[in-house]
Amino acid sequence: MDYQNRPQRQMFDVAELNLKCAECGVDIKELPFQPTQKDDGTYGRIYCQECNRKRRRDTGGGNRGGFGGGGRRDRY
Numbered sequence: 001m002d003y004q005n006r007p008q009r010q011m012f013d014v015a016e017l018n019l020k021c022a023e024c025g026v027d028i029k030e031l032p033f034q035p036t037q038k039d040d041g042t043y044g045r046i047y048c049q050e051c052n053r054k055r056r057r058d059t060g061g062g063n064r065g066g067f068g069g070g071g072r073r074d075r076y
Contacts, residue, residue, distance in 0.1 A: 009032050010032070011032055012030060012034045013029070014028060019043060019046055022051075023054075024050075
């Protein structure tokens with residue numbers, strides 16, 4: 001796949017939500033998705049770009065291996 005020609009990802013301004021990274025505590029001003037509130041009023045664990053990269057690298061989340069998107073099969 002040619003990643004250089006893919007469209008720019010839409011970023012959502014979340015500064016007014018006062019979100020902080022669950023790992024390092026830095027303020028999060030924008031995300032590549034629109035967060036939704038859980039029933040308890042929180043947004044769950046949200047990570048800044050740097051911490052998210054570290055987590056993906058450390059857990060192997062960036063390597064999907066083959067086609068089909070990978071992930072857990074027991075969800076289906």
